[in-house]
Amino acid sequence: MAGNETWRLIYNPDGDTADIVSYGASIAEGRIAGKYQLSTTLVPDTLVIQKSRELGIVAGADVVVEKELAASQKIAVARLPRQGRNGARPVGTVQLAELTSKASSKFKAAEVDPDEPAVLIYTSGTTGNPKGAMVTHRNLNFQCTTIVKSLIDFSPDDRVIGVLPLYHIYGLANALIVSLHYGACLVLMPQYSPQSLLETIEKHQATMMPAIPSMYQLLLGLSRIKSRQTKIPKSLKHCISGGAPLPLAVLKDFAEAFSTTIMEGYGLTESTSSVCANGVGGRFKDGSIGRPAEGVEMKVVGEDGAELPDGQEGEIAIRSTTIFRGYWNNPAATAQVLDADGWFHSGDLGYRDADGYYFITDRKKDIIISHGYNISPREVEEVLAEHPKVSEAAVVNLVSPKGEETVTAFVVPKFSGPDNTPAAGEEPPSHRELQEYCELHLAPYKRPRSYVVLSALPKSATGKVLRKELRGDAEDKRLIDRSAR
C-alpha cells in the first residue's frame, strides 16, 4: 500500500438521521460504474464521520415505527433501503429472498424414511450442554393423527392462535404442525402481551388456543377489568394449557369467562409434546396431569424398573409411537432414558390413582423447569464459574410456600489471597456484575433472578454439591452461615 495514497474525509458534525442512511449509500452509488456519469475524475476511498443533532431511529424496512407517536416525541425516523438483489448486503451472508427468487415454486418433496428425524429440538438435561432430541416424521404424524385427534376435534375451519414460540416442541407440534395437518389457519404472533393476545383472538375470531398457564391467568385478569373497552372474545372452542400446572380455579373461571373448554396437556420434548391430558370430556382432577391419550401407554416404575401399584410414587415411564428416537449423536444419553422395551423414562416422579389419573410430585434429576422451559443448573453454573471473580456456583430453584419460583445462584467468590481469601481492596462480585455476565451468555429464561454469595458450598463427602441443603437453606439463613464456615 502506498503511503502517499489519499482518502477523502467527510466530516458532518451537525447532521440528521437521514444523513446517517444517505451518505454511505450515496458514495457507494456514485462509485459504481455507469450510474451517473457527470464527474470524470475517480472518487477516492472515503471515510465519513457524522453525528446527528436530533434523536432518531434508522430503521430497516420491516421495523414497525409508530409515525405520529415518534413525531410527537421529536424522534426522527429514517428508513434503510430494502435489501434486495442489487443493494449492499452484509458480507458472508445470503438473503433468503435472493435464494428463493431464483427457485421454482414447485419442488416435489423428497422421499424420506419416516423414522429419520424431521427436527432436532435441543433440550437441557442434567449435564451442562443441551441434547438434540431427534423428533421423527412418524412422531409428528402420530401426534397429529392419533394423540391430538383423541383430545380435540380439528377442522379446516379452525383458526389457531400461534403465540407459543415455534422453536419449542409445544408450539411446533401443537400449534404449527397440527394446524397444517388439519388444513386449519394459524395466526402467527411474533410478540406476546396479554392485551395483544386478547385483541388477536377477537380480531381473527380464533377457535383454538394452545398456551401456557401464565397466559390464561393474565387473560383472565384482563377480562375481569370491567372498565376496559376490550371485548371478551367468545370465539374460542378449545384451549390447551401446558408447560406448567394451571390452577383448577383459573381453568374453570377462564372457561366460563371465554365460553370455551380448556384442557391441560402434559408432555415433553422427547414425547413430541402431548401424551396425556386432564379435562378430556370435562372430567378434571385437581392437580393431575390426567390420563394417557389414545396411542399412549404410561406406567409408574420403581428404582428397579418394575411397575408400581397405584398410589405409589415412582418414575413415570411412557411408551408410544410419539416417543422420540433418541438424542442426536449421543447414544449414552439415549440409553439412559429409552429402555430395550421402548419405554421412555421421563425423569418426572409421580403416581397413578385408582381411576388411572397421573400426578407429578417431583423431578428425579436436577433439572429446573420454569414456565415450560428446562433449565440445566449445570449449564448456568458453568457460565458463572467462568466469571473472573467466581470460584464456583450452584444454581437451584427456590420455591416459596406460595409457589413462586426464584432461580437462585449461590456463588463462591474467587479471591487472589492465600486459601481464597480477599487481598487488600478485593471485593466479591456484585449482584449487578453477575447479572450482566449472565445477560451476555445466557438466554433470559435461564438467568438466575437472585444471587447469594457464600464462602463455600455445602458438599457431600464425595464433593457433590448438596442442592437440597441449598434449597432448604433459603428459609433458614443459619444453615447457610454454618455451611459457609
Next chain:
Amino acid sequence: MMFGKSKAAEPLPLGLGATLEAIAERHRKREAIRFENRIYTYQELDEEASRVAGGLASIGVKKGDRVAIMLPNIPEFVFSLYGVQKLGAVAVPFNTMYKGREISFILRDSGAKAIVCLSNFAPLIQEIQSECPALERVVVTGQRSFVFVDPAGTVNAQMVFERSRFPDPSAAFHAIGGALVETFKALGVDDAWYSHIGAVRASGKKLATIILSEIENLYVANVVTWLSPMDTAPLFKVMYVPPEIKERALEPMTSVKQESGKDVGLREFKDALVAQLSATLQVRFEPGKLTRDELIAYEKNRALAGRI
C-alpha cells in the same frame, strides 16, 4: 370401503414435506397462515416452502443435512421449516433468545450446514462461525435492523472503499476493528478489545459495532459507537420489534465516558480515528465533500429515507 368416499379421508403421507403437499392439494385456496394483515393460502405456503427447498439446494444443502432455524413466529419460520422438510433435510429450530455460546454449541453439535436467521443476528452468528466448521452458509431474512441516533452520544462512521484493498472480508474487519481498538485506547479506554467480526468490547460490554457490507466492487463499513451513555427507552416506545431483537439490542452496552471517565467530543474522536486509520491503512486523509454524482444519489436517498 364406502362408495364415493372423499379424497380428504385418505390418510396423509408420513413425511412432513409430503404432508404439506397433500394438504395444499386439498385446500389450495384456504387460508394457512395469517400474519399481521397478510394471508397466505395453502397453495402459497406450499410454493414458498418449495422456493426455500430449491434455494437451499442451490447453496448445497442436501437430504439429511441439518439446517438451523433461528427465527421468531413469522411466516419465514414456516416457509423455512417446510422447505427443509421438502428437501428431506433436518430442521434445527432453536430459541431466538440464545446467546453466542448457546448457539455455538447447538450449531457444532448438530453439524448444521446452514442457518436461517434474522438479518439482525448475522453479526452474532458470524462472530462464532469460526467455532462451527460445518456451518457454511448464513441465510438472512427480514429487514428488522435498526440503529439509534442520539445527539448526545452516538457517532456514526462510514467507510466506502475498494474490495481489492483487502484479500478477504475478515482482513477488512481485522483492519477496521484494530484501528478502532487503538482509537479507544488513545481516548483512555484501556481494555478495548476486538476478536473478529461484530463488536468492539470493553469490560465485556459492547462499545462499538461494525457491519461490513459489499456491493459490486466496494465494501461499505458502518461503525456505530457511543461517546456517552444513551437512554434507549424513549426510542423503544415508538417502535415495535420482536422481543428477541430488543434483547439483542439491549445487550449490555458501554460508552467511552463510562470506560474512560472522560468526556470525549466528536472532534477529538475524529482526530483519533483518522490518526489510527492513517497508520493502519497507510494513507493520508484530506477533507472533502460529496461530488455532483454523489449529491444526486444523496438527494434521492434522503427522499427514500423519509418515507415511512
